[in-house]
C-alpha cells in the first residue's frame with residue numbers, strides 16, 4: 001500500500017455513519033463512478049477505481065467502507081488491508097457509547113463480524129434501547145440463525161414503549177424478510193392489539209409478494225385501501241416532527257425533480273391554476289407551486305404532516321384525504337395534480353391514477369416521482385415500492401393519461417452509499433378519454 005488512507009474530519013464517529021457528511025465532492029464522485037462500473041458489470045474497472053480512491057483521496061468512513069466493500073467482492077485479500085487501516089484509524093475515536101455503536105455497525109458492514117457484534121453487545125449493555133445498534137445486531141444474529149437472540153434484543157425497546165405496535169411491526173418485517181416466518185407471526189400476535197390493521201396489512205403484503213414470487217412479507221402497505229392507508233398514516237404520524245430535517249440529510253430530490261419539470265413546462269407563473277398537491281406531506285412542494293396557483297390544495301393522510309404544511313402558510317386549503325379512495329378527495333377539477341415521493345407507498349397504481357384522472361381537467365397535468373424499477377413494480381427491502389417506466393405508461397394509459405411529455409431519470413437520494421434511481425414523469429389527461 002502506497003498511501004495512508006486519511007479522513008477528512010476528526011470526529012467522524014459522532015454522526016450517523018450512513019451520512020457522507022465527512023466527504024469531499026471528489027470522494028463522492030469516486031464512489032459514484034465505482035458503483036456505476038459495478039452496476040454496468042465492469043467489476044475490474046470498479047476495483048481499479050475503488051483502489052485508486054482508497055489510496056489517494058481523503059475519505060469519510062462511510063465512503064471508505066463502501067469502496068472497501070466493492071473490493072471485497074473480488075475477495076478478502078484486496079479488502080482486508082484497507083479494512084484494517086480504516087478500523088485502526090477509527091478505533092481511538094470510539095470514546096463513548098454512541099461512537100462505539102457507530103464503530104460496531106461499521107465493523108459488521110465490513111465483515112468484521114465477531115468484533116463488531118462484541119462491540120455492539122457491550123454498547124447495548126450501557127444503552128439497551130439504542131435502535132441503530134439493535135437493528136445492526138439483529139441483522140447479524142439472523143444471519144447466524146440465532147433468531148431467539150435477535151428477538152430478545154428488542155425486549156428493552158418494547159418495555160420502553162409498551163403501546164407502540166409499529167415498533168413490534170418493524171421486528172415482524174425484519175423477521176419475515178429473513179425467512180423467520182413463524183417468529184414473525186408470533187410478534188404479529190403481540191402487535192395486533194396495539195396497531196389497528198397491522199395484520200390485514202401484513203397478510204395483504206405477504207399474499208401480494210407470494211403472488212409475484214418476490215418473497216415473504218416486506219411491505220405493509222402494498223396496494224390501496226384501508227391497510228395501505230392505515231400503515232402509511234401511522235408511519236408519517238411518527239415521522240412528521242423530523243421529516244424535513246431527515247430528508248435534507250438524505251439529500252432527497254423528489255420535490256426538486258417536480259420543480260424542474262414544472263420549470264421546463266414554461267408556464268406563466270401568474271397564479272392561474274387550480275393545483276392539487278397529492279400527499280403534500282409537510283408541504284415541501286408548496287413554495288414553488290404557489291406562484292402558479294390561483295388555488296393550491298394540499299391533501300395528505302397524516303394529520304401531523306398536514307399540521308407541518310399548515311405552518312408554511314402557502315396552501316389555500318389543506319385537508320385529509322386517502323389517495324386510494326376517491327370519495328375522500330377535495331372538490332376538483334384541477335388543472336394540475338402533483339405527487340412527489342408518495343407513489344412509492346403504493347404497489348399497483350391503477351386505482352390511484354384512476355382517482356387522479358377523475359379530479360384532473362381534460363388536458364390537465366399530472367407530475368409525479370417514483371423510484372425506478374426495471375420491469376413491472378415490486379416491493380424493495382426498504383419497504384417502499386419501485387415502478388418501471390413501461391408499467392407506468394401502461395397504467396397511465398388505462399387511466400386516461402397520454403404518453404409522458406417529460407421523463408426525468410435522476411438519483412432521488414442515497415441509501416447506504418448507493419444512489420436510489422428515481423423517475424419523474426409529466427403526463428396530460430387526454431381530452432377525449434371516455
Ligand SMILES: C[S@@+](CC[C@H](N)C(=O)[O-])C[C@H]1O[C@@H](n2cnc3c(N)ncnc32)[C@H](O)[C@@H]1O
Pocket residue numbers: 228229232233236254255278279280281282283284285299300301302305321322323324339340341342345
Ligand atoms: C415521503 S412523503 C412526501 C411528502 C411530500 N410530497 C414531499 O415531497 O415532501 C409521503 C407522504 O405521502 C402520504 N401518503 C401515503 N399514503 C397516502 C394515502 N393513501 N393518501 C394520502 N397521503 C398518503 C404520507 O402521509 C406522507 O406525508
